[in-house]
Amino acid sequence: MSSQTHIGSSGVAIVGAGLVGLGWAIVFARAGLNVRVFDHSAELVATLPDKLKQSLADLERFGLIEGPDEISRRVTYCDTLENAVSGVGYIQESVLERVDVKRGLYEQLDDLLDEQTIVGSSSSGIPSSAFTEGLSIAPRCLVAHPVNPPYLVPVVELVPASWTLPQAVDQVHALMHAVDQHPIRVTRELQGFVLNRLQGALLREAWALFEEGYCSAADIDATISKGLGLRWSFMGPFETIDLNAPGGVRDYANRLGGLYLDIDKERTDPQPWSEELISRVEAERRQALPLGSLGERSQWRDRRLMGLAAHKRDMEAGE
Numbered sequence: 001m002s003s004q005t006h007i008g009s010s011g012v013a014i015v016g017a018g019l020v021g022l023g024w025a026i027v028f029a030r031a032g033l034n035v036r037v038f039d040h041s042a043e044l045v046a047t048l049p050d051k052l053k054q055s056l057a058d059l060e061r062f063g064l065i066e067g068p069d070e071i072s073r074r075v076t077y078c079d080t081l082e083n084a085v086s087g088v089g090y091i092q093e094s095v096l097e098r099v100d101v102k103r104g105l106y107e108q109l110d111d112l113l114d115e116q117t118i119v120g121s122s123s124s125g126i127p128s129s130a131f132t133e134g135l136s137i138a139p140r141c142l143v144a145h146p147v148n149p150p151y152l153v154p155v156v157e158l159v160p161a162s163w164t165l166p167q168a169v170d171q172v173h174a175l176m177h178a179v180d181q182h183p184i185r186v187t188r189e190l191q192g193f194v195l196n197r198l199q200g201a202l203l204r205e206a207w208a209l210f211e212e213g214y215c216s217a218a219d220i221d222a223t224i225s226k227g228l229g230l231r232w233s234f235m236g237p238f239e240t241i242d243l244n245a246p247g248g249v250r251d252y253a254n255r256l257g258g259l260y261l262d263i264d265k266e267r268t269d270p271q272p273w274s275e276e277l278i279s280r281v282e283a284e285r286r287q288a289l290p291l292g293s294l295g296e297r298s299q300w301r302d303r304r305l306m307g308l309a310a311h312k313r314d315m316e317a318g319e
């Protein structure tokens with residue numbers, strides 16, 4: 001972690017410690033910061049130390065961290081919201097993706113926070129303007145949207161509301177760098193931000209190809225996992241096409257722009273994912289993976305991500 005002072009130097013708080021909140025606790029504690037965790041479900045909080053221990057043990061096994069005990073000692077579980085947030089420089093809000101739930105929490109935070117504290121929301125798609133309007137803390141609130149689990153997938157989308165102070169975005173950007181995440185700046189609010197818009201474009205085509213009977217769900221998945229996705233773990237779509245024509249991106253656009261335009265013209269009529277369509281995809285997926293095995297398969301995914309993270313670290317160290 002960078003030795004520079006940043007908003008996390010006085011400690012960070014995680015509010016909402018479900019899938020994503022606990023992942024954030026690992027991100028900050030792994031980087032040497034003190035982390036206070038609050039979730040309003042005492043039942044859930046009781047399970048957190050074991051979950052944290054398990055994830056840290058896996059990370060150590062893959063050579064991605066050292067000193068798991070020291071890391072877990074930096075994480076404190078708080079009984080009240082007030083205890084969690086008082087005096088910290090940064091809060092990573094990770095409560096349910098519902099405007100009313102987020103608004104209720106931000107109204108409480110409005111009464112509790114001092115002038116400096118900045119709040120980043122893990123919101124996947126709700127812009128922060130939907131739950132911060134009119135609050136005195138609003139200029140210090142923004143979206144800091146991670147990917148699950150954030151300690152294995154570093155990108156974080158920073159999305160300001162129109163009233164968010166530019167310095168607040170800069171400070172969260174610096175903090176994310178300091179804790180080894182990869183922040184990207186989205187200049188203003190839009191539905192789904194950038195990551196889920198890109199994912200949405202791909203999903204739209206995946207559902208349509210399946211519905212029209214061109215491919216099984218398994219073969220569509222394989223097209224990504226054995227095809228496009230291999231490059232995507234280290235380069236994005238623009239760099240990909242820049243390398244896929246002898247003259248770079250312009251040459252690619254000249255050669256294949258017409259094909260992509262024709263494809264785009266075929267998809268002019270947005271449709272909801274119908275019940276019938278969802279049932280057909282679900283039937284194929286449940287045959288491949290019974291519902292009761294989702295948790296086990298998620299752990300498999302995380303171990304594959306750990307292997308990939310170790311590989312990327314080693315490759316990037318040698319570049």
Ligand SMILES: NC(=O)c1ccc[n+]([C@@H]2O[C@H](COP(=O)([O-])OP(=O)(O)OC[C@H]3O[C@@H](n4cnc5c(N)ncnc54)[C@H](O)[C@@H]3O)[C@@H](O)[C@H]2O)c1
Nearest residue numbers: 016018019020039040041094095096097122123124146148
């Ligand atoms: N799961 C993902 O893949 C993913 C990825 C990126 C972002 N997110 C976003 O992160 C946020 C959290 O999602 P999640 O998947 O961790 O959900 P989750 O249901 O696993 O966790 C949410 C937690 O918030 C707690 N909570 C609710 N209201 C609270 C309050 N007022 N005070 C304290 N705790 C409260 C709940 O008890 C629960 O433990 C959402 O905004 C979601 O969209 C999720």
